[in-house]
Amino acid sequence: MTAPILVIGVTGQLAMALAEEAPVCGLAVQCVGPPTLDFDRPESIGEAFAATAPPLVVNAAAYTAVDAAEDNADAAFRANRDGPAALARLCELAGIPLIHVSTDYVFDGLKGTPYVETDAVAPQGVYGASKLAGEQAVLTDCSRAIVLRTSWLYSPIGKNFVRTMLAAGQRNSEVRVVADQRGCPTSAADLARAILRIAARLLDEGWQDRHAGIYHAAGSGATTWSDLAAATFEAAARYGMSVPVVVPIATHEWPTRVKRPPDSRLDCDKLAAAFGLRLPHWRDGLTRTVDAIFASHKFSQP
Secondary structure, three states, rough: OOOOEEEEOOHHHHHHHHHHHHHOOOOOOOEEEEOOOOOOHHHHHHHHHHOOOOOEEEEEOOOOOHHHHHHOHHHHHHHHHHHHHHHHHHHHHOOEEEEEEHHOOOOOOOOOEEEEEOOOOOOHHHHHHHHHHHHHHHHHHHOEEEEEEEOOOEOOOOHHHHHHHHHHHHHEEEEEEOOOOEEEEEHHHHHHHHHHHHHHHHHHHHEEEEOOEEEEOOOEEEHHHHHHHHHHHHHHHHHOOOOEEEEEOOHOOOOOOOOOOOOOEEHHHHHHHHOOOOOOHHHHHHEEEEEEEEHHOOOOOO
C-alpha cells in the first residue's frame, strides 16, 4: 500500500481542507504539525519525515500574522523560510516532489494589472519577505519543488476575512471595510482540490522537470475587500441574517502596521496551461463557505 501524502499542518484552514478533500480525490494524506512536527524544533522535521516515508509532501504551514511578524521576525523566518528549506532538502534526498504554498504578499501591489509569476517581487513587510525567502529556499534546495502563490484565503474555520465579517455583521448594523485594495479571494477547499489534483498527477504520471517552479493559484475573478464583505452578507442573508450596511473606506482610514498591496491580483494562466487547472470563481467558493459556516450553526441567529 502506498504511503500517504505528508501534509505539514493540522489545524490551519488549508491543512484541514486538504484532509477533508483528499478522500474525495481518492488520495490519502497524513497531516502532521506541533508537537510532532514543529518548525521551531528542526530535529522534529526529519523525525516526522522518516516516520512517514511519503511519496510527496505538501507544506500548508506558515506564520501568517502579517502585523505581528514585524515584532517576531525570527519566528516568521523560522516558519516561512527555515522550516520549508529543511523540508526541501529532505525531499531532494528522497527524490520526491514538494508542493509549497506561498502568498501574493511577495508583491507590492503597484503593477496595476494581474501579476504573472515572472514579475518583480517587492514584499512590504516581514511576513512577505519571509515568504519570499521561503520560496527561494525551496526552489534552491529541491529540484522537484512546486511553489503555489495564493491570496485572500478563506474557509469555514479559522481566522479569515469571511468569518470576521460575519461576526462583525452580527454585532453591528454598519461595517466599515477597505474599498481601495483589490485581490483574488480564494476558497481553501478550492485550493486544496487543486493541490490534490496536482499531487495525483505527479504520483500517477511521474515527475517531469518542466513541472518545477512558481505558479499562481487563486480564485477566479477579482474584487475589493468591501465588495467581498457585501457578497458575504448577501450569502448570509439566505439564512435570515440581518444584513449590515457596508461603508466603503480608504486604506488610510484603517491603518495597519504593514502596508497591504493595493492591487495583488494574480494571473493564473500558467497553472491552467501546465496542469489544466483553474480555480472556481471566488463567488462560488464564497457561497459554499457561507453554507458550511451556517450548517455548523456557529453563526445562526434566533
